[in-house]
Amino acid sequence: MSEKKQIRVALIGSGLMGRTHTNGYKRIGDFFPELEYRPVLAAVCSRNEEKVKAFAEQWGYESYETDWRKIIERDDIDAVDICTPNDTHAEIALAAAAKGKMILCEKPLARTLAEAKTMVDAIEAAGVKNTVWYNYRRVPAVTLAKQIVDSGKLGRIFHYRANFLQDWTISPDVPQGGTATWRLDADAAGSGVTGDLLAHCIDTAMWINGGIKDVSAVTETFIKERKHTGTGEVQKVGIDDACIFHCHFDNGSLGLFESTRYARGHKALYTFEINGEHASIRWDLHDLNRLEYFDHSDDSIVRGWRSILVTDGDQPYMKRWWIPGTSIGYEHSFIHQAADFFESLQTGKPCSPTFKDAYETQKVCEAVLDSAASKSWKDTGVHWEG
Amino acid sequence: MSEKKQIRVALIGSGLMGRTHTNGYKRIGDFFPELEYRPVLAAVCSRNEEKVKAFAEQWGYESYETDWRKIIERDDIDAVDICTPNDTHAEIALAAAAKGKMILCEKPLARTLAEAKTMVDAIEAAGVKNTVWYNYRRVPAVTLAKQIVDSGKLGRIFHYRANFLQDWTISPDVPQGGTATWRLDADAAGSGVTGDLLAHCIDTAMWINGGIKDVSAVTETFIKERKHTGTGEVQKVGIDDACIFHCHFDNGSLGLFESTRYARGHKALYTFEINGEHASIRWDLHDLNRLEYFDHSDDSIVRGWRSILVTDGDQPYMKRWWIPGTSIGYEHSFIHQAADFFESLQTGKPCSPTFKDAYETQKVCEAVLDSAASKSWKDTGVHWEG
């Protein structure tokens, strides 16, 4: 252990993602013991001193700051993990890149494509290691889906459909702005479900099925005005409460995506399905250890959708955990991404999705919002290399 | 059509089973047009004249009677279908056999093994065609399960488990006796869930997995007294409200059976599962068009339980119906059995389960009740030839 190469990480932002990332770092030693690089929880940064101090104590960070610029200035920090609201991603990333620090950034990369572009330029100029936390790629069943598609078992792909349904903003009493509800504030979040939820769906989709060429979208804001926690005033809501789009993939398949925070009964129902010539695949975040798979080459009288319990040692990541039949949860996707990041330091390969990959996802998000605003099809300009 | 050989059927009893059987007869011409024999709805018999007359009109019976002995005496009746409460099965069957009539009898064959024995003796002496309505064998998914097991795909069988759960007698206000609730009256029914529900499970089990050698059972009567609709008095309840037993099959596998009318939330949850060395099978009456199948020989990373939608033309009975993906229901099991009976007239083969087969099932039921009463293991004496 003493010979491990230490990477001193600073976490900026101490909300939900601050917790999931920290938990990711802290479990690498136990479950990925062979990795040569190890995170050290060097610092955490958040504006409220009392809270950030408590967070540092609880999770075991060596130090804390209340101004992220201090983090950037510190020479003892090797890597910066950006978990703040979207409106600060670019500024922090640019500063960190300028100082040559590795960057792990929460998704979406930025509020807008233009902001994202500055970030990609910055990390490329600086040549720093980077990754974006599109964590669902690292759910074992999702990684397995990718492997199955890559193996060619599906043949020509006809359809890709995904949705991400939630119901937490249905009440008109939910405010916009503030620590818990900045995702409803267009200034802080950039967009609503498009950047928050569809971005995940788009990242997974392009990773598995290749580039999205053009989109036709519709968005809706069901609750038009909400109280803003900053101003205390009732203000117009600027985000999209719901977004639907259909699209063409580069491979000729049709895509269909939907996201909303107004689907009563669904907490975090991220599902996708891929229909190919020979086989199909389905996945559902509410049942994340399972992958459903239909193989047309099965003997016809006993052919059916298979419910694969992805918990065996020969399935992605699962040899790290317990025994066949025992499930893992949401948090493990972050642990896997953290581990893969540290492995990438060792191999010298990028840890996907990189800023560059996330920039392509951002292109789709931007085209979706443009399409909805203009009520017309939009080309995305995506060049997916995946 | 005019060249079809007509079998003049008399239905005795006009309750639920009277309706399901009649519907079975009436669908044969449309869905099994090639059969040489055809039922003619010659007569229906029930004690209440007003009701039986209405039934005859509604369903198209040529005539009606209020005394089943009249049916037996009529020379224009070829086949008798016994749908009355269990306490009359034996008497009617013996009379019908003596007159050389074909007999289709509702299950269970009789109230007791001794009664059942007289019935088997009678039909064997008379040499008349016979069958017992253990209808669930003819659910396409169940027939497919039998085919899969017979094909050897499961290898050595280790476990067979089945249950039949209902919840309709939980209220102490449900009476015993009478038209709708004779199943709670021990005199009319013989037993409770053992003869009514477990008999189905046992029939399917031995058909698929062979003879049951010995049993160890427990029964319970949760509501000890109920008003009797006949006497108007609150009387001791003589039936078993619930019955559980485990057993050995002749093939060395372990069996587990449970039935109750006190499983809140289950209307008619008949399920079975078979675990073999190489594969397993599950079925559920609430989802009767599906068969679940696990094949250990599937490639390990994509191995899982398959949900087979049994609606394709190459699956049992389904070429008779609509198109792949479109489901059939409970009533179709009776249609299939009716059709198989008329086909058996043509082929000269027995239409299983025959009285003789049902007698073996009766042996298990009797051993189960004996075991529960004596709190000890009982040999069944079954000689299954299936």
Add this chain to the structure above:
Amino acid sequence: MSEKKQIRVALIGSGLMGRTHTNGYKRIGDFFPELEYRPVLAAVCSRNEEKVKAFAEQWGYESYETDWRKIIERDDIDAVDICTPNDTHAEIALAAAAKGKMILCEKPLARTLAEAKTMVDAIEAAGVKNTVWYNYRRVPAVTLAKQIVDSGKLGRIFHYRANFLQDWTISPDVPQGGTATWRLDADAAGSGVTGDLLAHCIDTAMWINGGIKDVSAVTETFIKERKHTGTGEVQKVGIDDACIFHCHFDNGSLGLFESTRYARGHKALYTFEINGEHASIRWDLHDLNRLEYFDHSDDSIVRGWRSILVTDGDQPYMKRWWIPGTSIGYEHSFIHQAADFFESLQTGKPCSPTFKDAYETQKVCEAVLDSAASKSWKDTGVHWEG
């Protein structure tokens, strides 16, 4: 029975729908005995004499014809049931209306909105009783969904989504044209999945959730050329293999619809889901006896999606059938519609969906195809009175 008023029905077309409708007519007497009107299977018409004669014998039609014009001319025919390919609906309907006959027409009403218009005009001018076989409305769980929404339990509706997925045309060897595959021939069918499958989804959607205002669609033809069974030549495929559209309903909710015949593993997966402020509903044709329901007013710690087994006597249509817990199938939706049609003769009310209702559905289909062709949003012009 002798006092029932007889309606002499002629069936035109003897394919799958000819069978489902005939089965519908034949079961009314048994399961809806109180109805004053009764169908008589007066005639069936189809071009191949040998086949239509066999069909008439099998199903019990009194007579047969090989030219539908003969049917129209016959004075002994009260009602015409149109089950032919879509390209003949209008011509037959116009002729039948002109002769004052009742008309039951398979869906979609016509190939185009213009054709449909002539049909609506014709039946309105003639004042004849009419209905269109959008049968899924009469699946008990779907009818129950409508009742729940009408009761106000969902509150404000935010989302309606539906899909209809099949996989039977994936092979390039499937031809276009001919008896079994006319649905792939644009001349015979008018459109592909839009008229065949999405029309069902649209009918149910507007019935439950009101009018669709505008649409944005995409269609795809995955297999561009297929052999035509008529010409024997490989020809361009003119139909849509897949169609996706999103839309606004009059009530402000967002709609999302998808249909394809290229979703490997799905035979007839028609599903819909409705998300309201207080509750949500889901249904799936592959599990047609169930309705899923989420009620946010349930106590929070035990709140969840309910799986309602729609088989109880107090649920739509189910008192007609067997006992709680026993399922019905696909064919019953047609029986219910047939019964409702004959009841409407008695009540004098329309039997929805009427030609007029189906014309509104046709408007949406046409707008969808226009939108896909022009890559732009289209207003539907729907005036839904439902």
Add this chain to the structure above:
Amino acid sequence: MSEKKQIRVALIGSGLMGRTHTNGYKRIGDFFPELEYRPVLAAVCSRNEEKVKAFAEQWGYESYETDWRKIIERDDIDAVDICTPNDTHAEIALAAAAKGKMILCEKPLARTLAEAKTMVDAIEAAGVKNTVWYNYRRVPAVTLAKQIVDSGKLGRIFHYRANFLQDWTISPDVPQGGTATWRLDADAAGSGVTGDLLAHCIDTAMWINGGIKDVSAVTETFIKERKHTGTGEVQKVGIDDACIFHCHFDNGSLGLFESTRYARGHKALYTFEINGEHASIRWDLHDLNRLEYFDHSDDSIVRGWRSILVTDGDQPYMKRWWIPGTSIGYEHSFIHQAADFFESLQTGKPCSPTFKDAYETQKVCEAVLDSAASKSWKDTGVHWEG
């Protein structure tokens, strides 16, 4: 953090349970920060020095030993966690108790009731804090099931059924004895599925539904001989491969339990269902974040089994984790038990199940094995205080 009271824990045994328990200890600070007591990973003990050294390094134990007696002798150890095969539980526990150390023991408590008795006597004489790792009680959905039953929502209980199905020993090539397969060696394990799997089911059952009064069981050993890894010889298999029993609970309900390692297709299918007068509950380890619940008091037309996603902050333990809709896994049940143990140091209350509780479970296991051996009903002698 510096003010936390430290409990120096020694882990004996470094297999699967050594890993799950260690992970439990290591997560307490992060997720239960308010607890006053904290575990310190003081020592780990295992016979193979190379392996135990590596384990200590990987997981962060301060020291290691290869002889458990050294652990007992060390004054710097406050608590001993016994994760060794069953044949050593008693000896270690007695020694630890004699030294006044707290004891956390893996289940089953011992190989036999007699062994277990010595352990209970020892901890009672020593007055040391103790708990047994029946971890499934702490799956949030299971804890919620307990709360629902305790609230009286189910009313009178009629049925409790549970099974635990695995398939990992079907191959005759699996040996008995040794590190990975000691569970097949009767000397090391005491029994087969009864102590390994049914003990879990019994613990949960009595916790929720009260004492088990008498049992009637059957066991089977499907593979009669296996190679022993110790002797290298093919030897008779002494364990039960499968065990089924039915029973009476003190509250008058019927119980049904089954366990096997020969259920092809099931890795760790632990399920239970409870049927009460007013409501029923079901749970399944393969879908551990869900609880199914049927409430008969729901309005009849929308009544059905609810699928409760147990991930909300007001459900047991879940406020510790992420956000509604995001799942946790198998390992969390151990984290919860570890946290509850440290909380019990603070409250002074026992951390159930204690040795005393586990002794009652052992009584049922012993009665089950006795019943199977003697083919007769056995009283358990259980006095459940829960």
